[in-house]
Amino acid sequence: MTEAPDDRKLPHFATDNLVRRIFSPPKRLLSKYVSSGSSVADLGCGPGYFTIPMAELTGPGGKVYAVDFDAGAVEEVARKAGARGFDRVVEARAGSAAEADFIPDGSVDFVFAHGLLCCMKDHSGALSQIRRMLKKDGLAYLSVTKFGRKKDPRTVTAEEWECMLKGFRVRGSGGGLLTRWALVSCDGESQGTELETPT
Numbered sequence: 001m002t003e004a005p006d007d008r009k010l011p012h013f014a015t016d017n018l019v020r021r022i023f024s025p026p027k028r029l030l031s032k033y034v035s036s037g038s039s040v041a042d043l044g045c046g047p048g049y050f051t052i053p054m055a056e057l058t059g060p061g062g063k064v065y066a067v068d069f070d071a072g073a074v075e076e077v078a079r080k081a082g083a084r085g086f087d088r089v090v091e092a093r094a095g096s097a098a099e100a101d102f103i104p105d106g107s108v109d110f111v112f113a114h115g116l117l118c119c120m121k122d123h124s125g126a127l128s129q130i131r132r133m134l135k136k137d138g139l140a141y142l143s144v145t146k147f148g149r150k151k152d153p154r155t156v157t158a159e160e161w162e163c164m165l166k167g168f169r170v171r172g173s174g175g176g177l178l179t180r181w182a183l184v185s186c187d188g189e190s191q192g193t194e195l196e197t198p199t
């Protein structure tokens with residue numbers, strides 16, 4: 001695993017807590033895209049706020065790949081998956097989402113990258129991985145925070161976001177005060193824009 005020292009880890013309670021469960025229950029979003037037997041990738045999974053509900057939705061016939069460069073978060077995901085009997089469904093690995101080569105090409109129905117890209121520097125590496133692992137008719141959900149210093153290489157500015165989306169077919173998009181999101185696929189007319197790799 002390549003060290004990504006400038007990528008941002010969050011305290012685990014920041015992404016898995018009661019307030020979030022009340023106001024943003026994970027299955028409200030996931031149940032639109034994840035069904036029994038699906039193959040799913042949770043990139044930047046954190047301590048598994050979405051990963052375990054994904055496994056509940058795919059059931060024992062599905063597959064959930066979970067990746068985070070925070071090894072402690074990944075351990076937490078593996079522990080929760082084991083405790084709920086999903087250790088054969090959830091495959092959790094510590095590493096960068098830009099190097100998630102253990103996920104086979106064209107194997108994933110749904111990629112979930114919620115709050116990932118704005119925490120890491122190698123945006124183009126992660127986006128290439130997403131394109132590589134998605135099935136032809138697969139979908140990816142990308143979301144980023146609107147905040148961040150322009151000079152910070154992790155920040156996804158509005159201009160970069162538009163540029164990122166040009167590499168996909170956009171099926172839906174939106175946002176609120178704090179975040180922007182898009183549902184994308186690789187089929188059809190992307191505008192083929194490649195992002196430069198940050199140095």
Ligand SMILES: C[S@@+](CC[C@H](N)C(=O)[O-])C[C@H]1O[C@@H](n2cnc3c(N)ncnc32)[C@H](O)[C@@H]1O
Binds near residue numbers: 046073115
């Ligand atoms: C804002 S949190 C979102 C966590 C989770 N997706 C959620 O919504 O609960 C961003 C996560 O991305 C992880 N992360 C940052 N850089 C990463 C990288 N290069 N590869 C994989 N994960 C990364 C962080 O450790 C953190 O868990």
